[in-house]
Amino acid sequence: MTARIIMKMRVASARDESGGVRVLTLKHPLRDVLPEWEPGAHVDLRLPDGKIRQYSLCGDAGDRSQYRIAVKREENGRGGSKWVHDNLHSGAEAHVSAPRCNFRLHASAKRHVFVAGGIGITPFLAMVQAVRKTGTPFKLAYCSSLARPPFFEELQRHCGDGVTFYPASGPGRRRFDAFADLPEPAEGTHLYCCGPQRLTESVRVAASRWPQDHVHFELFQPAFDENFVPEPFGITIASTGQRLHVPADKSALEILRQAGFVLSSSCELGVCGSCECGYRDGAVIHRDAVLSPNARQDRMMLCVSRARGHVTLDL
């Protein structure tokens, strides 16, 4: 996966949506034209303590003059969203990477079905704008705990009848049932889901009859197996033959960095795709949420994935 430039951008505007969501418009003080992106892409936001958080771009991909992100304040999160809410006011500086896309619209699709839960609506805000321009039919199911979820008016404006709201509270309370509410699988109908794990899991189960390359998930957290016990393993560097030992409590990424390898990484949770690396000769235990089954045959994510015994890396 590729390295990306980091830009010192300015918050051009900040406003609050319902549900504790802050919407930020970001501009570059020197560049009128920002790096291009496609709907579903995310940027890295760098926090002052060096941590990195990823946010989907939720504006119009056709507008290269600004980026828009939406950040839900998570009181019990890892602290990134609180920092954003407390510090990124209009005029503040924000260190933002060029966009990367792991969750893209399939250009050949004849129809798109979007399922969003909570703040997982953000990539779809960009997708529906793009799909409206191409005229490809789409449906959006938007599940929220709120009777009036964030971006309610905007979605009504952009989607008309194409959006169905599933509020978990209020008089219009309506529950999303992945088995009943998803359409039948059909050639050319692509399904995209982004939201909390219980939603993505229910959609994954309900969509098990769909062709696997027609179903796409954007995960903010990898679906870790709680019973996984990390074991130590060995690494051989293909170019030099150098051998490294990865203890059970360390990642391959950490050990390679200690050995002087310069490797990019970002989320270090197995969801962003920054630390992708080729491998040969080894039984890799894939624990990421980005690589396709096909890619897993010779690619791995060094931050979370491990090997049974030994692996040779293309480094």
Next chain:
Amino acid sequence: MPWSGTLEFIHIAPAASYEMEELKEARLIPGRGIEGDRYFNGTGTYSPKPGVREVTLIEMEVLEALARNDPPVQDKPVVLAPADHRRNLTTRGVPLNHLSGKRFRVGETILKGGRLNFPCKYLEEILGLPVFLPLYNRSGLNCWIEKGGIIRQGDAIEPIDL
């Protein structure tokens, strides 16, 4: 071979992968680098790697050749702006490929040429531009600072060791 050149641009990046920022003047500290730059701070992409890169230089003439696709190694010209090549100093009229192991003056400071810079895939990735091949053998020079001081845009660059 007598030559005489000028310093056209000064750029630093505060940390690895950050955009380069243009400076009108900068302070060079021997043994460290350019004040505020990622290699001065030890946070550059290649900081853990051996080799000196206190100051990195590239020729403006190379950027102009890329923009003409000369020689034609690419399908089309590559426009590499001085803020994008990620070297610190952009020079004109300075034969950088001949200055490995040689000392030369930049304004009031003295640099000593280390190894020739090698184009990296990292630069290609970060720019999204095919620059590896066009920069091959003309990717600039990595230098030591032998005498520190202030450099300014437009400073003269003159040889010491011929």
